[in-house]
Amino acid sequence: MQQISEAESRIMEALWRKSPLTPEQVIAAVGPENGWAPATVKTLITRLLKKKAIAGAREADGYCYRPLIARAAYVQSESQGLLDRLFKGEVAPLVAHFAENRRLSSKDVKQLKALIAKIEEDKK
């Protein structure tokens, strides 16, 4: 998978959120919130097209873009990359790090508890 830059990933997020989108919709979705001119959005789109991360096609609603990469795959790639770089590829050390630095919210803890319980249940 070719690298998708942070700016480019914001286009992807818009398309993952709702797809397909017309060029105008993409511009409206990401332009104002990022302070981008339409030309900037168009450039990012062109780069994503070149990277085959999205595809454009004429559809019932007119010309539209849709993602060619699943968000889960992108998220996995980015996350695993960070874990590989900083935590020997494993999840637990990252969680431990947040715990040690008081950056685990009580909400996080509650959800992690439920998650672990579910994982163990699924194992039986």
Place this chain on the structure above:
Amino acid sequence: MQQISEAESRIMEALWRKSPLTPEQVIAAVGPENGWAPATVKTLITRLLKKKAIAGAREADGYCYRPLIARAAYVQSESQGLLDRLFKGEVAPLVAHFAENRRLSSKDVKQLKALIAKIEEDKK
């Protein structure tokens, strides 16, 4: 904190692992394993100096470099950045993602269990 590139972070890791290090030691520590020429390492060092991520000084063992940024701070910044970008700033969704994609090792689960238990114990 100024951005530290991946290549630069490898110099940091060497200094976090063992510090202070002479220029020669840094080159030996990161050069071969990354396929870098000494000039490349020197460039990366110069950039880190400019970013004030490391400092060089004459010491008992000669001229040495030491990190000016704690690994924990760097790790927190990078990790939080990823969580902010992809997981609404929270840890649990990342763990859930790995669980859903069958990317949580049994070792991870075991350690997470212990970690959660410890957190709850520390709360009492």
Place this chain on the structure above:
DNA sequence: CAGGCCGGATTACATACGTAGTCTCAAATG
């Protein structure tokens, strides 16, 4: 048909980054 619109290509410029060589000046050494 002519003009306008639109999507993608192309261009522009600056910074960051990866990789590496060269130069300069100060300190160390013989």
Place this chain on the structure above:
DNA sequence: CATTTGAGACTACGTATGTAATCCGGCCTG
């Protein structure tokens, strides 16, 4: 003192990225 060594500055070149404008060809509309 002269020479060597070494650290950091500077240079080089290509790619990636951020931000944005312009251009070109095809299609649609009046």
